[in-house]
Amino acid sequence: MFFLSRQTVGRHRHLYAGSFVALAVGVFLLGLAATATAATIAYRGPSAGSIAVTTLGGDGMGPQRVSVSTSDQDVSGLQTVLSMVGAISGFITIFVIASTFAFAVASRRRELGLLRLIGATPGQIRRMILGEALVVALGASITGAVLAQLATPLLLAKASYTELAPVKLEPASPWVPLSIAVGIGLLVALLGARAAARRAGKVGAIDALREASLEPPRIGPVRVVFGLLFMAGSIVLLTLIKPSSGEAAVPLAMFTPMLLVISLTLLAPLIVPVLGRLWAAPLVAWTSVSGRLARSNVVAAPRRSASLAAPILTISAIAGSMVLSLSFAADSAAATLRDGMLAPIVVTGGDQAKVAATPGVAAVDAGLPVQFVRVSADYAQLEDAEGIDPAVASRTRRMTPVAGDLTALTGNTVAVSKEMSGFEHYRLGDEVPVTFLDRTTAKLKIVAIVPDAFGINPSFLLPLELARAHAPAAKPERMFVLPATGTDPAELVQRIEGAVPAVAWDAEQTAGVRKGNQLGLILLLGPAALYSAIAIANTLLMGSLQRRQEFVTSRLLGATPNQIRRMVLWESSLVGMVALSLGTAITVTVGVLIRHAMTAGVPDVPVTVPWGILLGIAGLCLTLAVGSALAPTAYILRVVGRETMVHQRQ
Amino acid sequence: MTATAPSYPSVVPDAAPALVLDGITKTYRSKAGGVDALRGVTYHFPRGSFTAVMGPSGSGKSTLLQCAAGLDQPTTGVVVLGGVNLHGLSEVALTKLRREEMGFVFQAYNLLPSLTVYDNVALPLRLTGKRPHRNDILGVLEQVGLSDKVKRRPAELSGGQQQRVAIARALITKPSVFFADEPTGALDSNSSRQVLTLLREATDRAGQTVVMVTHDPVAAAYAERVVFLSDGLIAGHLDRGTPGQIAAAMSDLER
Structure with missing residues (x-):
């Protein structure tokens, strides 16, 4: 089936452009993290500055001779940050690839049905979709790796002599780290495409004969079960964010949102229509027809709306909880400082x-x-x-x-x-x-x-x-x-x-803590935000480009371009609001829990909510969502406008 | 539903009909209750025959075709194709049967837009895991008169040419039964003639069986027998009718 995959990818270039860019960026970030980590590993501090000791042994482990570096020229801070950047990039890539491929499959039901009709087995269809993923992933991973290699000296120059790596870092051999990044890229793409491939395998031969390629409204029981399992898992982790968890509370607060995001994304086809209806209420009251249409479009295609909402939900929840957790951690650090000090x-x-x-x-x-x-x-x-x-x-x-x-x-x-x-x-x-x-x-x-x-x-x-x-x-x-x-x-x-x-x-110490947090946040969230922006734009672009037929029909029925634009505007805002309200719910939950965990037993802890950053994240998500839905709509309307004019002349 | 393949022990392979429909009913469930698309159709399509199925819209002719080709499951009744009972076959077994024994030609041309004419025709063989022989492909393309379009893509061809590619693709696996659903529905009369002649040749020259659903009396006149369907039941048949006779029979039916 690989020969087919190669050709179909070429044909559906616009469907896969987003996956390509997303994966290339993902592998770029992974590759950068990997080459930089290699540079830190290759870095040898002054050889005199280490002490050899023998561990005690026990628990089935014999004593071991280990060498501990005593130099303060320690690069482990950079290593930690890099591995977190890598983890977040990988996590978000799976999401983007999964939603892009889900889209690609949904929009090609007829074509897949045709293949089934002329004798492709479900297994062959599955392999074809996975093959497509592989074609896209190969190109994207190699592109990303090359870019990472080019950017490595730049990153190392920037990272050298900072708090995270107070030494001069030199690039190491790129082959091993870049191979790892490319390998992860391929793996992540295949993982992301798996669900889509399975759904593609379920397309029947009879779908070739059906005109409408409407998605099935139901979501599978497996998906619901997994969604609930992840939800249960996150709740367990959330209950661990309590005073007795000590320092572990902050990492928990930063990573539990990821699980929550997975859970909500799985359950999104159930949740999004409900929330969409709620948010649409004022819209329907306020606008005449466009709000009503937007509501029906969001509610009637739950799976599409869900995959549009997913990237917004992901970045708003993760960035929101990280920003809030770190801010509250700094608040608590300030209170501890104040309370621990008796000397004036x-x-x-x-x-x-x-x-x-x-x-x-x-x-x-x-x-x-x-x-x-x-x-x-x-x-x-x-x-x-x-x-x-x-x-x-x-x-x-x-x-x-x-x-x-x-x-x-x-x-x-x-x-x-x-x-x-x-x-x-x-x-x-x-x-x-x-x-x-x-x-x-x-x-x-x-x-x-x-x-x-x-x-x-x-x-x-x-x-x-x-x-x-x-x-x-x-x-x-x-x-x-x-x-x-x-x-x-x-x-x-x-x-x-x-x-x-x-x-x-x-105050000075607290400011130092906040500044350090800020650096960490920029390093962690910068790439993730860039990435999510691509994802948001990508899914919405694809979503809008697919609706050409619908727009043509609406135009022929007498809708003005402005009415269609307004409908798309409300629709994307609606999806954005639904995603952001879920993201906010996660952020608030995590924020409340971490605050409780960190302030128990410490009176009068100041509250610093970084409103500017939080509202900035929300605003950016919404702007991106609306912008990347409107831009292709405007383009389609121009093309459609020309076509309908030709139509009428004939 | 009790009948299975061994229920036809008396049938000698050579004389066996290519396709047997036995008491086929199909009820679509909807919120407003059941809709009976087929209400008990029994018919034997002889090997090497060209049969047209006609009827007013909603008479169940497309449903009949889909059930006969194993694309849809009849509610009750048995379909036996080439001696194989379709009931209870797995999806994979059905697919294999489809790619070896059946050819499809539909109103929409149903070609893969990303593949060239050559690759479109070779696709069923590749799906089977066979290496397509270049001469075989060029042979069928010559048979349908498209030797000069081998490297083109579907978008560069006219509707009639695309339909002939679809026929070439159906011919390449040498299926025993062709299923055609309004194959000329979107074509001009010249292209229609070419397509119908190709289907006619398949029965005359290669002994393949053609089952064609159509509403066009001119197209139906290429078949040696026209079966009329009305309200999910077979209402009658007409052998070797002229387009005029067929049209008259149709309007009788619709009255």
Whole structure:
């Protein structure tokens, strides 16, 4: 059947143009992520900066010798972002391909029926559609890979010396990463085309004789079952976004929407008509005929409306929940900072002795930053720790232990944060094997478990002397200063070099968190948004181009071009609104849950809803939807106008 | 529904009719209740015959053709084609039977627009998994008078030429039965004549059976027998009628 696939793709070029572009962009992004990841893997930090340790073993795993890089020239941040970009690209590609191919099959019922009539078995039809997917995918994947290869130096130049990769990155050999990207492209295309191929196999020979190529109104029970399963799965995940999930809540909030989107897309042929009817109510009341027509078109072709709504729903839900989750996470970080800090003054970059000698200063909490490699059963990891004087630190920061006693923090001991203890199942009295950067090993006994305070305390707190012993050159990064009783902090700030009020320091830290989030969002959502824009434009373009016959009939029946344009305008707005309301529902659900999860136990958390970005996403989706439905309509109407004139002259 | 292929043991293969319809009924279900398109049609199409099926619109002639060709399932009754009972055949078995034993020619030309004339004709063979022999394809194309259009695409041909490509495509598998539904419905009289002559030749020269639904008495006159259908029942037949006689019989029926 492959010879047929090759020729039919050529014939239905306009149907597949969208899939081609979408897949090429997808493979481009995947390829870029892959080549950049290869560059980070190929990157070798200064060879001196690593420590070899032996893991403990256990759980059926023997001890292993591992080497841990101690250089802060770490490129894992970039790797993480790149792999997320890859995952999102792949996810959205499957969607676009699936909806494009569903369209291609629906619009070719007669042709497929004819093939069945002259002796093609259902299996052969299925293989033909898959073959078409393969033809499109091959061309698109290779195009995408070539583009990725061309763009790689540019990306690496941009990514070098940033927070994510504070080093110079050089392109590595492209063959392996690009082959992987092309392979994924082909796989994703075939996965996306599978459902369409199966539906094509169900077309009967008798469809060749039927004039109307109307879609069957029912959706299959399998689809409903899967839709409900995904829905159930997402609800389970949503219930996990609760206070006790700690840090896991944010990734959950970012990725559960994807499952919800799958579920809603599967169920869309059931949901879209209902919501469409609701949204159409004001439209029908307001317009004369065009609103009514738009409503019937959206409601009567649920499958078409559903596939038009899918890309809008996808990007609005995913982008919305990410933006909102990260904003709320930053809010909660701000509240934690504010609550964790007792000292009114923070000094950065000053000299400890000089600060302590300033009149009016009661105490200086100058923690020493120190790093060690923590050895676990099956891995070893570089950890940040701080050497503190518990007597002072417990007055400048809120660190009343939830278990244990900070006064015991002397000698080879450690206090761990609540989250870390939960992660590693550490209990009081456990001994944590570590290797300091001066290559001495030690076993640190856990004497206290303290509340989490991101931005103030690292996960491990050591006695000051222990930190100083293993990191003699370390200098405090910031000092928390307590004024003597009767001294006005505002006045004291003036007299200490590099001092700021704690409130200002908090604000600066929070701003830093938001800025970091923003960079991540741009990296994550930028490609996804570009991609969804293509998808939205693509499905609507195809949808409109297919309606040529309908427009001709309407024109002959006496509809003016303006009436048709208005109908298309309302129709695409309606589909857009339906999709956006579903996207909003997901965003709000996730937002409420994450907010609850992050603010439980912390009073007065500020609420920052990034209205500008959220409304921008919605507006962009709607504009794209309406624009890409109207543009082809205008084109068709021009052509049709010429034809009807010829008709009338004859 | 109880009759199966072994119920025709007395039939000697050579003398067996190409197509047997036995008590065919077809009821379409709709919200307003059932609609009886066929109400019990029994007919044997002899091997090598050219039969025209005529009747007013709504008399069930297209339904009859679709049931006979296994495109649609009769509500009750049995269809036996080339000795094979179509009832209970799987979709794949039906497809294989269709591509080996049946040829189709319809009013809409039903060619694949993306393929050349040559590839359109070769398609049924390729679907069977056989390598088409170039000479066979060129042979049938010569038979239908299109030797010079081999490389063209359907859009570059006239309606009559497209219909002849469709006939060539049906001829290539040497089917035992041709099903034609208004094959001349969209053609001018000259093209119609060529198409009907080709169908006539299929029965005369190759002994193939032709079942043609039409409302055109001139076309029906190419058949040796015209079967009249009315309200889902066979109302009568006319052998070797002239177009005038056939038209008269039709208007009697419609009265």
